[in-house]
Structure formats: C-alpha cells, structure tokens
Amino acid sequence: MAGQTDTIIAAVLRDIETGALRPGDFIEDAALMARHEVSRTPVREALIQLEATGLVARVARKGAIVFRPTLEQFLAILEVHAKLEGQAAGLAARRLSRAHAEALEAAVAACETHARTHGDAAADAYYQLNMDFHRVVAEAAGNPYLLEMIKTNARKLMAYYRARYHYTGVIATSAKEHRAIADLITARRAKEAEAAMEQHVSFDHVTALDLLAALS
Structure with a gap:
C-alpha cells in the first residue's frame, strides 16, 4: 500500500512540475485510480499527504484541487x-x-x-x-x-x-x-x-x- 501511495504522490508531483496540473485544477480520484490501476485507498492517502505539504487543497464534496494562492x-x-x-x-x-x-x-x-x-x-x-x-x-x-x-x-x-x-x-x-x-x-x-x-x-x-x- 505504501508503495502505491508513493507512486501516486510522485505522479501528482510530476504533473505539477510539468504543468499538466495547474493551480486550481481538480485532481480526479477515478482518473488516478485508472491510470495507476490502484484502489481508492492509496489515492486518498496520497492526497492527504500532499495536502499536508500545502500542494493540494481538499474541498468538501468536490475532491482535491491543486493549490492556487491568493x-x-x-x-x-x-x-x-x-x-x-x-x-x-x-x-x-x-x-x-x-x-x-x-x-x-x-x-x-x-x-x-x-x-x-x-x-x-x-x-x-x-x-x-x-x-x-x-x-x-x-x-x-x-x-x-x-x-x-x-x-x-x-x-x-x-x-x-x-x-x-x-x-x-x-x-x-x-x-x-x-x-x-x-x-x-x-x-x-x-x-x-x-x-x-x-x-x-x-x-x-x-x-x-x-x-x-x-x-x-
């Protein structure tokens, strides 16, 4: 599980670095699950860890978005x-x-x-x-x-x-x-x-x- 979570984290970070994910973009749980052939649990854990760094913000009933600063x-x-x-x-x-x-x-x-x-x-x-x-x-x-x-x-x-x-x-x-x-x-x-x-x-x-x- 930890390995899958790390894979998701690395993929999201890579997308941020390359510009595939931009500030304010939604991060689709289902898309990450399909892309990496994993269950929802490692995806959620990855997003929780990314949120702790401030790179991702979780929005109630909407999922997660890439941090967009004021x-x-x-x-x-x-x-x-x-x-x-x-x-x-x-x-x-x-x-x-x-x-x-x-x-x-x-x-x-x-x-x-x-x-x-x-x-x-x-x-x-x-x-x-x-x-x-x-x-x-x-x-x-x-x-x-x-x-x-x-x-x-x-x-x-x-x-x-x-x-x-x-x-x-x-x-x-x-x-x-x-x-x-x-x-x-x-x-x-x-x-x-x-x-x-x-x-x-x-x-x-x-x-x-x-x-x-x-x-x-």
Whole structure:
C-alpha cells in the first residue's frame, strides 16, 4: 500500500512540475485510480499527504484541487522561497565540490545556449533548463533538509514561474543572471551569491498580480 501511495504522490508531483496540473485544477480520484490501476485507498492517502505539504487543497464534496494562492499567499510563499534559494546559493559557494561545479557550468551553459538559439521562443523548454540550474545549486548546498524545503515551496510557484518565461526578454535576462550567480558561487563569494539568488527568484508586486491573473 505504501508503495502505491508513493507512486501516486510522485505522479501528482510530476504533473505539477510539468504543468499538466495547474493551480486550481481538480485532481480526479477515478482518473488516478485508472491510470495507476490502484484502489481508492492509496489515492486518498496520497492526497492527504500532499495536502499536508500545502500542494493540494481538499474541498468538501468536490475532491482535491491543486493549490492556487491568493495574492497575499503568493507573496508570503515567495518571500520564504527567495530566502531559501538565497541560502542555498550562499552555502553552495562555501561547499562547492568539483562535481557540482561541473554540473553548475553545464546547467548555465544550457540556459545560455537556449537563450542565444531560441530567443523568447520555446519558453516551456527553457523553464525545464531553469529548474535544472536551481536544482544543481540547491544540491551543491549540501543540506538535504533545505533541498526538500526548496522543492516544496517551488512546486507552489512553478506554474507562475513557467508563465513568466513567456514574457518578452525574460529568458535572456534569466540566463544572464544564472551566469552571474554561478560566477559568484564558483568564486566562493557566499554573501553576494546569496543576495543575487534572492533577487533573481523574486517578483515585484505588479508582476505577481499579472501572473496570478494570467493563471486564474
């Protein structure tokens, strides 16, 4: 049973990360049961566990929906997330291993190549490269608890970050900022890396409103 529950959780998380499930979407019990050939019990247990992380909200007599934040919730989550990402960059600068340095360079180079080759096009593909960059930085921090906190918060904001990359000029700016952050990490300039990452992942109030409206 535990294995089936974990499978359902992984599938829902994957759908959130890829955009197959968007904020406010209903999660159909029957569809999950059919897709994974399981009974209702592991599906319900999976949704209970996802609700505990804040990624899913259960609505009486309607089932479960993917968490969709209000403006106040969005800004509050973003505030925490920016601090967590910044802390990861600072720790990465202090603890960077050779393997993580190589992975970081590869992630940044992939973002730069995409920006140079595609410009503002293929935004969803760029977003996957962006996720890889942030994953490498978080892993380089060497703190598994921090990594899990970043993942949980990021999943609540993924749809909005993904939408942001459809705006003109954002991909080029993102790739440039990734290079600057990576250079600071590689140079072991922890405080500067932390500040740069925190600024990189933040949205201003107007942008937050625009993104919430676009996905409402």
